[in-house]
Amino acid sequence: MSRILLVEDDPGVRRGVVMGLTRLGHDLEAVGDGWDALDSVATDPPDVVVLDLMIPGLNGIDVCRRIRTMSTLPIVILSARDHDLDILQGFEAGADDYCVKPASAEVIDARIRAVLRRAAPSSTNDRPLPEVGVFGDLEIDRESLRVRKAGNDIPLTPTELRLLLFLSAQLDRVFSRQELLEQVWEHNFYGEVRLVDACVTRLRSKIETDPGSPGHIQTVRGFGYRFSP
Structure with missing residues (x-):
């Protein structure tokens, strides 16, 4: 079971994501404010952060940047903003993946499981490589x-x-x-x-x-x- 911090201010979206990911076997903590997200990461780090960009207190890009000053834990951005510039800004801030809303719980779950596997990467080449x-x-x-x-x-x-x-x-x-x-x-x-x-x-x-x-x-x-x- 993965511990996920969901940062989403829309009550309907937050409720739907929590219900869907809980059904798929994850343990969810949900907050709706950027500052609350940083407090949660600092006091009880999750396995993955699922982060909306348009949140009050501190926007998602700034939250992502600040998390990166303290941790390399996986971050998946979940946002309705789908322009190339938005995606580039997300990765420049340190995100690991970018998922565009609306997205089903199954799609979000697949992204979460993928970034968790990437958190412990190994060589992808069959030939022996120097350490x-x-x-x-x-x-x-x-x-x-x-x-x-x-x-x-x-x-x-x-x-x-x-x-x-x-x-x-x-x-x-x-x-x-x-x-x-x-x-x-x-x-x-x-x-x-x-x-x-x-x-x-x-x-x-x-x-x-x-x-x-x-x-x-x-x-x-x-x-x-x-x-x-």
Whole structure:
């Protein structure tokens, strides 16, 4: 059973999500205010936060950013805002997944279970890999699941870490956005490749010396992304 903190101010939506996820085996705590969400995370951290963006007290983007200063626990944004900019802002704030309302309890449950699996990533390559991959000043430790740049630890969300592990396990192989969506996010349907682009942008900002001209996570125009050593 997963402990979920639901941050949603609409009573009807909150009641429906709580009932649906409880029926599917989760333990829910629900709050309707951004400050209450931060208090709950600080005092009794859940396994996952399901977070609306338009909430009173402190908006969802700011809540997400503040959680990231204290924890790498998985965050799923649940919002009616579905523009590319909204999704990008969610990932830039540190979210692991973005689910657009209205969404059934089964869809939300699938996202929650996927981010929990990503919270303990493992190598996705069948070939033996060194425990520590060194790529210039970037070190990827697959044993301890730590990433360092110039000797300094880089805090990554579970999704960012899994994406980096997946790409770096198969050097110079090009993966389409849909392949990454299926392998990293475990979404087996089309239409949400924007999640991949948003996460790549945030990951580049953390590991690349010049995110505008990335040396490791490279875009192959018309195809997808590859990791270059």
